[in-house]
Amino acid sequence: MSADPNRVSTALALLKHLGLSPADLTGADPRPVPTVAEYLPCVVAAASPGTRRTYGSYWRRMADGLGERRVDEVAATDLEALMRQSTAGARSRRNSRQGRHAGEHFIAAARAFYNRAIADGYLAAVDSPAHRVRKPRRLPNTRRALTADELYDINAAARSGGNDIILDALLLRLHTETACRRGGALALRLIDLDTDRALIRLREKGGTQRWQPITPTLAARLIEHAQARGAVTPTDALLRYRNGRPVSYRRYDVLWARIGRQLPWVAAQGISTHWLRHTTLTWVERHFGYGVARAYAGHTDSRGPATTTYIKADLQAVATALAALTGHPHPLAIEQQGLPRPPA
Template sequence: MADPERVAVALRMLADLGVSVADLRDAQRPPVPTVAEYLPQVMAAAGPGARRTYGSYWDRIAALWGDRPLDAIAASDIEALQHQAAATARLRRNARGGRHAGEHVVAAVRAIYNRAIADGLLDRADSPAHRVGKPRRLPSTRRALTPDELEQINVAARSSGNDVVLDALLLRLHTETACRRGGALALRLIDLDADRGLVRLTEKGGTVRWQPITQDLAASLADHARQRGAVLPTDALLRYRTGRPISYRRYDHLWQRIGTHLPWVAAQQISTHWLRHTTLTWVERHFGYGIARAYAGHTDSTGPATTTYIKADLQAVATALAAMTGQPHPLANPTVDVPPAAG
């Protein structure tokens, strides 16, 4: 422990020189780069999801503040950009008055300053981005679809479009697994275990899990991949007729088309994530929270302490799937009395 008397002497000497401890600390740091100089480093360290979400905002930030050092940006600059982004947000199906755009601006700027803090360029107290609050997120309007609504959506998908086989397969995959779009797009040939009725999903945060699917769906996925040119284990599973892997655009086009046939789909801004709500709601109602949590692939430890102990295995998830689809599954527990299949 430092001698208090010696510390006092040192502080008096620094005061006589007109230097503070903060000045000494700052002198040891590397020069603070400009936004344009540092942004490529931030983008290189970001994951693909962050680059996709924040890329357009980082471009705008570089255009506005590119020649300014990181420590020359004020909280009021960020707030002004936040309001501008909200006011000029593109009208989308899920638009909510520009709130998402304003929230993304703050998150995009924070990503820059979080990296600068981690790199030792700034202290957290020096970050203007952390002095700007994010807009309060509104409650989600998503809900579980009724059996009749789900049937209408599937009929609309199978009776229109330029690739009804692909679209029907996508809807069935998301309904059976409750996976996110990213999980479906990441599927490769090696991620399908058709014999045991399983797909390996890689989703948010790099989480990986094996998810039961019906053997009918497993066979359809295997045929689809084979017919559309998937050969190598690392080849994408879901493909256009040309053999090119599908992208997020397929989902956008799918729901736009369904919305033209079913006006209530467009009015309520229904999307693929609603299928996740639908499946997980059914599983929770019939099999309880623990199995629904496993079915969703949730691994976070936030919430009540009992979430540490409420765990379900693959067999329990397969049993819920068998009950929901009315189809047997090789991993389902045959001794469990299951409720009738979903309508």
């Protein structure tokens, strides 16, 4: 039976009034939804270098296992199965936690993937399969502050062998003085070193930047090291191998593996560079309070009690804490009576 022309005209007029067309009533999406493999390059292109480094292998696992599926066809069960595979196949490291970190990182990577898909309009937030899979519960952190004797033994072991004692000693000293992360140290350039004011500019995760005090002695050693190994232009890497190439993350793995062979307790506890950050920040917090420790660490997040908004410390306060920690004067340090003595 043919439709009544008058009713059709009335319906079309009503749709026009509502800003709709007959095609809108079918629910068809004018854009085809891509497959996981097709969409992944868009996700990678929009991610920061740090995000690509952290999540890249997990995104590739998604593409290998679910690449032919449309983004909106993947189920939570599919992602949970891949998470279990990531956990079971995690590489055994000195500080491994039975694959928990691999499982946690896989779900975080999947959520980052689907956050982008949601932002691009391929599915609604409530339809994201990644957000319906629970992350593995994070176990309590086993890191702690090293004792003065432990720190001495680690530095002594680093200076007792290896193919580049000067570089290894500089790395340990840099992380002990600044409590910086590995990424911050590796990102240092010649232009980031201010020898007159004994400062380095740290560029760390989240795109944060800050000037961090270092002792004048370390500043002098760093500039000597960089220039002797070929750093010339302002953007040249500060930390370099003897052949002039910039230092990579691999150097830290080699360093701690060597120290672990000399000091079995280092290998047994999975001690790494981040333990130096814990050590320094614990000492600063105990002697100078939370505000100075927060500034020393470069923390800028607003989580926690509202009073953290007002608990701030300036560069001079951080320099004062550094001077007390190292026993070396700093040009920006505030003269104070009764400063705590540095650790032996």
